[in-house]
Amino acid sequence: MTEPTTTLDIWNPGWPDPFRPTVNADTDDEYADLVEALREVQEAVTRSRPTPEVAAEVATALRTAARRLRTFEVDEDTQIAGKRWEIPGKGHALAPALHIDTVTDTTVTGRVTVGRFHSGRYAMNGGVTPLIFDEILARLANSAGRPWGRTAYLNVNYRAPAPLHTELTVTAELLGQEGRKRFLRGALHHGDVLVADAEGLWVELKPEQTLNISKDAEGSDR
Numbered sequence: 001m002t003e004p005t006t007t008l009d010i011w012n013p014g015w016p017d018p019f020r021p022t023v024n025a026d027t028d029d030e031y032a033d034l035v036e037a038l039r040e041v042q043e044a045v046t047r048s049r050p051t052p053e054v055a056a057e058v059a060t061a062l063r064t065a066a067r068r069l070r071t072f073e074v075d076e077d078t079q080i081a082g083k084r085w086e087i088p089g090k091g092h093a094l095a096p097a098l099h100i101d102t103v104t105d106t107t108v109t110g111r112v113t114v115g116r117f118h119s120g121r122y123a124m125n126g127g128v129t130p131l132i133f134d135e136i137l138a139r140l141a142n143s144a145g146r147p148w149g150r151t152a153y154l155n156v157n158y159r160a161p162a163p164l165h166t167e168l169t170v171t172a173e174l175l176g177q178e179g180r181k182r183f184l185r186g187a188l189h190h191g192d193v194l195v196a197d198a199e200g201l202w203v204e205l206k207p208e209q210t211l212n213i214s215k216d217a218e219g220s221d222r
């Protein structure tokens with residue numbers, strides 16, 4: 001695998017459209033596969049009750065993997081995780097992998113399936129639902145040539161337990177804009193059942209706010 005060398009800043013208004021499939025010559029699908037493997041580990045750890053010996057053995061193996069990756073550590077502008085828009089989950093293993101199906105300037109539809117890693121208890125954890133909404137709504141808010149904005153609020157209504165291991169559909173809509181404010185709405189369905197809906201406000205950044213946020217916190221993530 002080639003070490004990434006790009007320096008892209010998600011807060012920079014020049015960042016490509018979040019829904020435009022991007023070709024990044026400095027990354028390849030082995031990285032996407034690595035993140036998929038990490039998701040498998042997360043799910044397997046969650047689902048298992050290993051003996052102490054096996055837990056210790058796997059912990060050692062995982063620490064060995066972490067040490068290997070640390071030799072390729074880059075700064076947050078340069079990392080791949082969270083920036084591969086064209087792959088489900090953007091190359092970030094925290095959020096459930098969101099598959100985008102249709103995109104217009106003001107709407108998006110997609111699908112998401114969560115496993116036990118994201119379970120509250122036999123249903124999706126209530127903290128995971130906003131992650132899904134924030135990803136799809138933020139991407140819509142910041143697409144179609146709109147300058148970058150940040151989430152000001154995201155209000156989520158939980159209408160029914162969201163089943164695990166089951167494909168859910170996600171929809172998002174830009175309701176309107178007033179000056180720097182963009183109002184968006186999202187919904188999560190299991191078949192015809194409304195599982196959750198959300199309303200959010202994204203506020204377009206002023207020039208002085210488009211500084212790289214990771215620079216503001218430089219050194220604080222160690």
Ligand SMILES: CCCCCCCCCCCC(=O)SCCNC(=O)CCNC(=O)[C@H](O)C(C)(C)COP(=O)(O)OP(=O)(O)OC[C@H]1O[C@@H](n2cnc3c(N)ncnc32)[C@H](O)[C@@H]1OP(=O)(O)O
Nearest residue numbers: 010082092134135138139149150151152153179181203206
């Ligand atoms: C894992 C990888 C992921 C990667 C996912 C990929 C997506 C990338 C995009 C990420 C977006 C995020 O999630 S960002 C992360 C979460 N969000 C944040 O950290 C944002 C923190 N907050 C801020 O930075 C700031 O508060 C802003 C920029 C949102 C707004 O500050 P500001 O620019 O000074 O705003 P200000 O002038 O006061 O207000 C402008 C107008 O908005 C209104 N307004 C502002 N805030 C609110 C509010 N909470 N509720 C109601 N209204 C509000 C004001 O009343 C005003 O209306 P009027 O008087 O004009 O009518």
